[in-house]
Amino acid sequence: xxxxxxxxxxxxxxxxxxxxxxxxxxxxxxxxxxxxxxxxxxxxxxxxxxxxxxxxxxxxxxxxxxxxxxxxxxxxxxxxxxxxxxxxxxxxxxxxxxxxxxxxxxxxxxxxxxxxxxxxxxxxxxxxxxxxxxxxxxxxxxxxxxxxxxxxxxxxxxxxxxxxxxxxxxxxxxxxxxxxxxxxxxxxxxxxxxxxxxxxxxxxxxxxxxxxxxxxxxxxxxxxxxxxxxxxxxxxxxx
Amino acid sequence: xxxxxxxxxxxxxxxxxxxxxxxxxxxxxxxxxxxxxxxxxxxxxxxxxxxxxxxxxxxxxxxxxxxxxxxxxxxxxxxxxxxxxxxxxxxxxxxxxxxxxxxxxxxxxxxxxxxxxxxxxxxxxxxxxxxxxxxxxxxxxxxxxxxxxxxxxxxxxxxxxxxxxxxxxxxxxxxxxxxxxxxxxxxxxxxxxxxxxxxxxxxxxxxxxxxxxxxxxxxxxxxxxxxxxxxxxxxxx
Numbered sequence: 468x469x470x471x472x473x474x475x476x477x478x479x480x481x482x483x484x485x486x487x488x489x490x491x492x493x494x495x496x497x498x499x500x501x502x503x504x505x506x507x508x509x510x511x512x513x514x515x516x517x518x519x520x521x522x523x524x525x526x527x528x529x530x531x532x533x534x535x536x537x538x539x540x541x542x543x544x545x546x547x548x549x550x551x552x553x554x555x556x557x558x559x560x561x562x563x564x565x566x567x568x569x570x571x572x573x574x575x576x577x578x579x580x581x582x583x584x585x586x587x588x589x590x591x592x593x594x595x596x597x598x599x600x601x602x603x604x605x606x607x608x609x610x611x612x613x614x615x616x617x618x619x620x621x622x623x624x625x626x627x628x629x630x631x632x633x634x635x636x637x638x639x640x641x642x643x644x645x646x647x648x649x650x651x652x653x654x655x656x657x658x659x660x661x662x663x664x665x666x667x668x669x670x671x672x673x674x675x676x677x678x679x680x681x682x683x684x685x686x687x688x689x690x691x692x693x694x695x696x697x698x699x700x701x702x703x704x705x706x
Numbered sequence: 707x708x709x710x711x712x713x714x715x716x717x718x719x720x721x722x723x724x725x726x727x728x729x730x731x732x733x734x735x736x737x738x739x740x741x742x743x744x745x746x747x748x749x750x751x752x753x754x755x756x757x758x759x760x761x762x763x764x765x766x767x768x769x770x771x772x773x774x775x776x777x778x779x780x781x782x783x784x785x786x787x788x789x790x791x792x793x794x795x796x797x798x799x800x801x802x803x804x805x806x807x808x809x810x811x812x813x814x815x816x817x818x819x820x821x822x823x824x825x826x827x828x829x830x831x832x833x834x835x836x837x838x839x840x841x842x843x844x845x846x847x848x849x850x851x852x853x854x855x856x857x858x859x860x861x862x863x864x865x866x867x868x869x870x871x872x873x874x875x876x877x878x879x880x881x882x883x884x885x886x887x888x889x890x891x892x893x894x895x896x897x898x899x900x901x902x903x904x905x906x907x908x909x910x911x912x913x914x915x916x917x918x919x920x921x922x923x924x925x926x927x928x929x930x931x932x933x934x935x936x937x938x939x940x941x942x943x
Contacts, residue, residue: 610807
């Protein structure tokens with residue numbers, strides 16, 4: 468392939484990127500609707516997961532429990548669970564014939580939120596536990612000798628580990644935001660209802676609408692990268 | 707206000723190590739008492755037990771003649787550790803911690819924090835990040851953090867190990883100030899510091915109390931052979 472052929476091969480990609488930028492700048496309602504729904508679903512899934520994941524982490528890191536190592540190992544192993552496998556399992560649970568079919572959750576944003584919060588739980592638990600365990604144990608002793616109660620000692624450790632906890636939450640959000648399997652199997656990619664960035668990218672690519680796919684992919688990447696930059700600033704200022 | 711702290715036959719074992727063996731000491735308010743001894747003598751263990759941070763296997767601790775539980779000891783004492791640990795945040799946040807958790811009004815907190823920082827010459831450091839300070843300055847913050855909560859018993863473990871003379875002098879002044887109205891028990895293996903600051907000295911060795919004496923007699927006429935060897939730097943670990 469000579470240089471001229473390479474330029475021709477790159478042309479649709481460059482064209483796609485230009486059109487994608489135009490779509491974003493012009494405020495294309497479809498692009499923004501999909502982005503908004505993706506953010507709402509992933510933020511809800513992550514936040515919901517934090518409600519139980521952070522207390523579980525605190526117990527695993529700060530209390531002596533029988534089988535603690537096994538539980539931590541299990542959560543670590545579940546970090547890499549394939550989203551399609553989880554999606555399939557939850558599909559069987561939530562579908563009409565499944566044990567939770569009564570709630571009619573299939574193909575709703577709630578189903579994706581449930582799936583994503585289960586998906587990210589091992590990430591929040593594992594990362595938060597290790598962040599809490601990395602705090603100098605003497606911090607608790609110090610708080611104790613300054614008159615802190617048991618809860619106040621835990622709060623101090625959580626505060627000292629906040630950069631790591633924040634990392635856990637951002638990593639969980641990124642995983643939820645960028646996953647496809649759960650969103651497509653439980654949401655069904657229904658326009659204006661359950662179509663999120665990843666499912667839309669897959670669909671538009673299949674349909675040959677590269678510019679819309681690229682616009683959505685650019686948004687996806689920029690949100691994930693912006694969060695990473697904010698996180699690194701937050702971590703630096705928290706020390 | 708507590709005026710006397712005593713240990714009665716206090717013993718502590720860690721697995722196969724006898725950290726303390728029937729230790730009996732008595733400390734009065736208004737003076738600094740130093741615990742000296744080689745590494746592994748049991749100085750830190752004794753301070754942790756007195757601070758209510760560790761348990762003992764046998765014995766009891768009396769506060770003004772009355773046996774005190776671990777919780778009661780924690781309520782009347784505070785400990786400054788050899789390794790100064792700073793909470794993240796400012797110097798002010800660190801010193802104010804013990805007051806904030808007890809919901810002391812912010813106006814009173816500010817007044818007390820600034821007064822404690824003044825004792826350790828850190829008035830202008832209140833907004834500085836505690837983790838960014840030198841080790842000497844951090845140890846001064848640790849002293850201020852302990853002084854501000856105004857517990858009757860102040861237990862200080864090797865506060866000036868590896869510090870420069872300026873920081874050492876400031877910390878020693880802080881301890882002297884505290885000793886005017888508190889029971890101050892200082893663990894050190896800096897003999898000149900013990901001589902400068904304390905009225906009485908307790909010598910621990912391998913968990914046993916070897917000698918308790920007033921400072922002048924301890925250095926001039928030690929009663930025990932092992933104390934003489936210790937003072938001459940010839941006592942083995």
